[in-house]
Amino acid sequence: MAQVPTDDIEELLPWYATGRLTPEEHARVQAALERDPELALRHDLVRRELAEAAAATEALGSPSTRAKDRLFEQIAADGTRSASARSFLGRAFGRLASGSTGEAARPLRLAFAFAALLIILQAVTIGVMLVRLGPSLFTTATGSGDGDSSTGTFALIGFAPDATAAQITGVMESSQARVVDGPRAGGFYRVRLSNSKLSKEDEDRALGDLRGKTGIVIFAEPSR
Amino acid sequence: MSMQASDETLIARIAAGDRVAMEAFYGRHHVRVFRFVVRLVARRDVAEDVLSEAFLEVWRLAGRFEGRSSATTWLMAIARNKALTEMRRRPMEPLDEARAETIPDLGDDPEQALQTKGRDRILRHCLSALSPEHREIIDLVYYHEKSVREVSEIVGIPENTVKTRMFYARKHLNALVTSAGLDLGER
Known part of the structure; x- marks a missing residue:
């Protein structure tokens, strides 16, 4: 055996x-x-x-309530940020919904589906941080009901690798910019600065504002 | 009669932003995770910080939990990583009062210590005297009752290494216990 x-x-x-x-x-x-x-x-x-x-x-005992208090304070702070992001997202969807009736509904729904797909692909690509806040940055992108993605004034922008999600969200909200494509090679995004064609002066001002976000935006140039 | 939600159900609810589920998940696991972390970082105050950071990570990453391991194995792996980061951040910190609380002093006379401080304190001392790797595996297997595969997932080592590490951890623990004058056969 x-x-x-x-x-x-x-x-x-x-x-x-x-x-x-x-x-x-x-x-x-x-x-x-x-x-x-x-x-x-x-x-x-x-x-x-x-x-x-x-x-x-x-015999090692239990933690004090300090650990729990600290945790739920942080969660509450996280919730505030998420609520802000959701509010931004809500406005974007609201605009989309308001334009998605009547004859325009079908193409807009398709555009919406495309935008949703884009959100997923983009979020997967750019990591955990943007996975969480990605929708707030991207749902106002293509097919947003504000006109098709070929009209308006566009820019190519890149974010600093260590920029936080809150900072990126802040920049996008303050500039009213909307991602329409990306990330492209090198991590750049094509964003729409305006639904209409801006004058050269206004476009330069908008780009200057973006470039002024040092530490967050590392590249901002016109995109045709 | 109320049915208790499974950990996996709670994680799914946490992923949807349900703070009540987060409270339940925290309530269910925080003590065991805290004890695991205290063994690693050897300071209660630091362990509490690591504990809240680990659960915050659960809150933030719950949507990415895929269920390939159990929720507690996932949680322990997160807590361990947070603890190791903290240990790397303060590698040579001198022993202070907070740390000393977790390591009982046996003094010069183990026999007297045995009489006056009791078996638990001696064993705690011996566990504290093990290397961090041996402390960790003894704790994961004996206290947290993790399987070979779960320890492998939490610690990030092959299953065969889990078995041999546990074997040598036990060997060292028994040598320390014997030299401290404690016979595990006594009761």
Whole structure:
């Protein structure tokens, strides 16, 4: 009869004692314990270790309420930011909804679906931060009911890698810019600065405002 | 009779921004996570900071939980990463009062310590004297009752390494316990 390697079995004893082995491993250990009295003694030692170690950990007590207070304060702060983002998102969807009746409804719904798809693709690409706030930045993009994506004044912008979601949201809201495409190679986004064609002076001013967001916007140039 | 929501259900509700679910999830797990973190960082005040950061991460990333591991395994892995970041941030911090509270002093006479301070305190001392890796695995297996695979997922090491690490952690713990004059066979 083949000898079961007891070294392997002994390594499994802690999990046998906690009942966390697979059924196959459990059966192997049980069989070995029944035929090997020395292994059974080592298993007794494991059970005593387990009881003592668990009791010692229990003795570490509980955290104070400070930890919970701090957590839920931060969650509340997060909620405020999310509410702000949702409000921005709501306005965008509101504009879309107001233009999505009558004859224009079908193409707008398609555009909306396209925009939603774009949101998902963009959010996946640019990471966790924009995954959370991505919709607020992108839902006012293509097919927003403010005219098609070929009309208006556009810019290509890039954000600093360490810009926070709140900062990016702030820039987009203050400039009334809407992402219509991106991220492109290099992480750039095409944004619409205005639904109408701006004068050169107004376009330069809008771009200047974006470039003035140092530490957040690292690139802002006209896009045709 | 009320049915208790599963952890996975709570995580799904948290992902939708349900703070009541977050309260329930926190209430269910915060003590065990705190004890796990205290073992790693050896300071109660730091452990409380790590605890709230870990649960905040759950709040923020709940939508990304895919259920490939259990919610508690996911939570423990987050807490561990936060604790390690904190330990790297203050690697050589001198022992202070807050840390000293978690490491009982046995003094020079283990026999007297045995009589006056009790078995739990001696074992706590021996656990505290283990390396962080050994402390961690003893705690995950014995107290948190994690399987080999779950420990592997939390710690980020192969399953075979989990088994051998636990084997050597036990060996060191027994050597320390014996030298402290405590016989685990006594009760």
